[in-house]
Amino acid sequence: MPLLVMKFGGTSVADLERIRNAAGKVQREVERGYDVIVIVSAMSGKTNELVGWVEQTSPLFDAREYDAVVSSGENVTAGLMSLTLQEMGVPARSWQGWQVPINTTDAHSAARFVDIPRDNIDRKFAEGFKVAVIAGFQGIGPDGRITTLGRGGSDTTAVAFAAAFGAERCDIYTDVDGIYTTDPRITNKARKLEKIAFEEMLELASLGAKVLQTRSVELAMRYKVRLRVLSSFEETDENSGTLVCDEDEIMESKVVNGVAYSREEAKITLVTVEDRPGISAAIFAPLADAGVNVDMIVQNISEKDYDDHPGSVTDMTFSVPINQVERARKVMEEARAAGHIAYEELIADTEVAKVSVVGIGMRSATGVAARMFRALADENINIKVIATSEIKISVLIERKYMELAVQALHDAFGLEAA
Incomplete structure (x- = not known):
């Protein structure tokens, strides 16, 4: 059977x-x-x-x-x-x-x-x-x-x-009755998707969309298991809900298929870190060992000495879940006390949120980042950190602007239209 x-x-x-x-x-x-x-x-x-x-x-x-x-x-x-x-x-x-x-x-x-x-x-x-x-x-x-x-x-x-x-x-x-272009509680223009590719769903799940657990999507993508998300509280048929499937099953995909957000983010900056080979490993290896989930990482331009000899410094910025800030701070202080790294100050900003646009269509489209940044600029929203992948662009912004940013990006990419 x-x-x-x-x-x-x-x-x-x-x-x-x-x-x-x-x-x-x-x-x-x-x-x-x-x-x-x-x-x-x-x-x-x-x-x-x-x-x-x-x-x-x-x-x-x-x-x-x-x-x-x-x-x-x-x-x-x-x-x-x-x-x-x-x-x-x-x-x-x-x-x-x-x-x-x-x-x-x-x-x-x-x-x-x-x-x-x-x-x-x-x-x-x-x-x-x-x-x-x-x-x-x-x-x-x-x-x-x-x-x-x-x-x-x-x-x-x-x-x-x-x-x-x-x-x-x-x-x-x-x-819920399926997967939406964004959280319907933030904008009533959110639209239920008929299909979404595994890779898109994996990015959305990892970026804060809570409809599916990230590991389940990873497993489905590895073994090509067709997933369907649908409501327990509605009458359903074979066309109900949203199908999560291989991108080969999707005839044509929008450039951007969804806007995800995460409210519980924090930005940590290590000021005037010694800029030398191995410094990134010295910072992020102990954080990993302590179970701190580091996401976005930005290393600022180094301040070089005039004769360009060793001794230059840089600032290292990264994001972590807000409930891991104190653990990250403790790990960095211990690493500094042990002489593994040197920095002047650790600055933690706990009033940020992450907003991301996701779409497999980004692979073959140009101007996605420009459109995203323009939409945020038009709302006078300043970007603190940017991170990109093949099918995703994420930014850290002030948390108080998160819902406005989601609405603006949803409109900018026309996600309410099928």
Whole structure:
């Protein structure tokens, strides 16, 4: 039988009524002739509650026990979904990660997939079961202990199963009806996209769009898994939602397909850093070791001595998530105290936001940056940092202008038009 993977997020299974609604969607796909693998998240708010209990019990918790506790939310949902489907007359069986088994690395709370053997689930399908309900977000490590995949891990679970079982498609059901050109809460001109390329979606997800988890898009792109994002709360058909697919499936793409933003950004500048070979490694290696997520990097023009001998200096600017500023500051101070780097001052600006335009059409178009910068200039918005890639241009600006910038760029690139 053709196989479909359907994933339901926390808001889609928030209570018994919503679980019945989701089960109805699964039932319709079974009636269309599919065998279905359903991936479920914990009921909305449950994971946060479980994490809170762990932190109250043991502030310096054992990561193995943390995973044992927080993975239980998905187990409850999987069992309830399977029971609901059985009540509807659909042969279904629930599976926890260790029962599949979903084999992962031993990095508790941040595990990655190793493999997903098909034998156990294929055997159940052969026995006449039509639906396998899988607890998302979890697996089993080499030591036999439960592992979890980090926030958003159920999306990644769904894509991994679609790849392992050669699914026709992976449908991600959520509380929005697709992927938009930008956040509809910022501009009512935002338009739902029928299709978007993997690369575009990966950039949008990494730049702040929260519809899909970044790792799930990476996995889908690697294994060419066709993703569809659609609403749990609307009637849907084969044309509903947004299809995330290979760019070969998209006849013609706009130069820019979306505007993304991230509010929680900070800009750090190291003033008068010694300008010598290896200084960048001396700065960014310890930041990486400390888990600081550095994004945009700009090295300013060096101030050379007149005779151009060693001893020149430069300023190094980079962006980090706002909640990692103090960690970055501590790492830099320790590196300076150890004599690995030298700088006069560390300046942190925590009132910035990142705004980006994304589109695979940029590869063959000219003037995109000029149009972007002109649109911001017309609104009197100053750019602090610029970073580019083949299909993306990002800028750091003052946070108070973020929504205005998103609206201006959405208009400048005509994204409201199909």
